[in-house]
Amino acid sequence: MKRVRFWGTRGSIPVALTADGVRHKIVAALRGASGRTFANDAEAGAYVDSLAFADRATFGGHSPCVEIETGGPDFVICDLGSGVRPFGQAALARDGGGPRTYHVFLSHVHWDHIMGLPFFTPAYIPGNRVVIYGGHAHLEAALRRQQEQPSFPVDFSTFRADISFVRLEPGVVHEVADMRVKLKLQRHAGDSYGFRFESGGKSVVYSTDSEHDLGNRRETDGFVDFFRGADVVIFDAMYSLADAISVKADWGHSSNIAGVELCHAAGVKHLCMFHHEPAFDDASIARVLADTRRYEEICRSGAPMTVTAAYDGMEIDL
Amino acid sequence: MQCPTHAYADVLVATANGRIDFAGAQVLEGALAPALAPDGPVRGIVIDLAGVDYISSVGLRVLMVAAKAMRARKASIAVASLQPVVAEIFEISRFHHVVDVRGSVRDAIAAVSPEALVAYDRMDRR
Numbered sequence: 295m296k297r298v299r300f301w302g303t304r305g306s307i308p309v310a311l312t313a314d315g316v317r318h319k320i321v322a323a324l325r326g327a328s329g330r331t332f333a334n335d336a337e338a339g340a341y342v343d344s345l346a347f348a349d350r351a352t353f354g355g356h357s358p359c360v361e362i363e364t365g366g367p368d369f370v371i372c373d374l375g376s377g378v379r380p381f382g383q384a385a386l387a388r389d390g391g392g393p394r395t396y397h398v399f400l401s402h403v404h405w406d407h408i409m410g411l412p413f414f415t416p417a418y419i420p421g422n423r424v425v426i427y428g429g430h431a432h433l434e435a436a437l438r439r440q441q442e443q444p445s446f447p448v449d450f451s452t453f454r455a456d457i458s459f460v461r462l463e464p465g466v467v468h469e470v471a472d473m474r475v476k477l478k479l480q481r482h483a484g485d486s487y488g489f490r491f492e493s494g495g496k497s498v499v500y501s502t503d504s505e506h507d508l509g510n511r512r513e514t515d516g517f518v519d520f521f522r523g524a525d526v527v528i529f530d531a532m533y534s535l536a537d538a539i540s541v542k543a544d545w546g547h548s549s550n551i552a553g554v555e556l557c558h559a560a561g562v563k564h565l566c567m568f569h570h571e572p573a574f575d576d577a578s579i580a581r582v583l584a585d586t587r588r589y590e591e592i593c594r595s596g597a598p599m600t601v602t603a604a605y606d607g608m609e610i611d612l
Numbered sequence: 613m614q615c616p617t618h619a620y621a622d623v624l625v626a627t628a629n630g631r632i633d634f635a636g637a638q639v640l641e642g643a644l645a646p647a648l649a650p651d652g653p654v655r656g657i658v659i660d661l662a663g664v665d666y667i668s669s670v671g672l673r674v675l676m677v678a679a680k681a682m683r684a685r686k687a688s689i690a691v692a693s694l695q696p697v698v699a700e701i702f703e704i705s706r707f708h709h710v711v712d713v714r715g716s717v718r719d720a721i722a723a724v725s726p727e728a729l730v731a732y733d734r735m736d737r738r
Binding site for chain 1: 634669670672673676697700703704706707
């Protein structure tokens with residue numbers, strides 16, 4: 295495995311930066327410039343790069359889609375949220391559009407995780423192969439249903455790629471695209487599955503839409519084992535701990551605090567917060583990130599763990 | 613972790629010490645349990661955290677359960693005398709919106725019950 299690339303990082307529903315949001319960033323940048331002049335684009339770019347992330351960029355708004363670049367000829371992605379649309383365009387541009395195999399791991403079939411498929415161009419191209427893996431029995435039925443009339447005008451049968459479905463058993467090591475893949479049942483309405491990918495001495499865990507009760511020792515130990523020693527854990531940190539165990543208990547999501555505690559216990563190198571709350575603006579997510587890094591520092595007992603908040607377009611080299 | 617308790621009129625003060633991790637949370641839970649009975653006489657719980665240098669999510673969950681139980685019978689719960697790092701954890705987890713955070717045990721008692729405050733001050737003078 296070479297890298298992880300994020301195409302959609304928002305939870306529940308896609309969001310877009312508004313005109314007012316863009317204006318707010320421009321105002322912050324102009325005020326920060328404070329009379330400076332820039333001789334060329336490079337100088338201006340260097341100044342922009344010096345700004346806080348929330349002032350110069352956005353975490354983005356596509357719903358979940360994460361690419362794992364294996365170094366092999368096949369594409370590997372997790373989930374088919376709205377982020378799979380730009381992924382599909384980039385994949386076609388990357389290899390000139392020749393026939394390729396796309397391995398898709400579906401955490402579950404809630405709408406935010408499958409809504410991008412009708413806009414996934416490679417699925418319409420003959421010669422391509424799309425293999426969809428998951429722990430649920432109803433993957434195919436759910437994907438076909440979202441494209442039925444009157445919900446969508448283009449039926450699933452319109453796809454011209456060879457599309458197949460593979461049901462995976464939890465706790466078993468599967469070999470896909472030269473990776474060892476394990477999945478784990480997670481607590482979420484209708485169930486969800488986390489995936490652990492291992493290859494070439496590297497390991498990545500994709501664990502979203504998963505609620506944790508760290509007071510349940512057996513359940514917690516199971517996740518610690520699943521996360522053990524991972525280079526990157528992509529973790530559902532949608533809510534604050536207070537919300538996750540009170541007003542939003544049983545909503546099937548977790549918190550930044552649970553992420554730090556589980557990843558510390560598992561000796562994870564990099565916790566990447568994911569499935570951001572759609573109500574949060576960039577400043578809010580940046581504040582959660584700063585808080586989480588501080589919490590990691592507070593309860594650290596060994597080597598520092600990298601903590602990031604995923605954004606659309608972010609890459610993590612392995 | 614230890615957590616002795618003392619009743620001042622209708623307010624229970626629990627004095628926690630050490631780390632409230634998984635094991636500490638169980639001690640805290642046990643200390644608070646008698647005060648959480650639905651028809652119990654306790655009108656307020658104050659948890660003195662002056663001697664606590666860390667509280668994990670499991671410990672915070674114990675406070676959430678206690679807060680829900682107390683609110684269900686229109687009683688109150690507060691934490692008092694937080695060390696700076698514990699205060700940070702309350703803010704990061706947003707638990708400062710879940711329980712009342714007070715500067716001292718006396719402040720916390722005063723916010724709940726005048727009778728308990730009298731009892732606390734009487735005890736304090738001894």
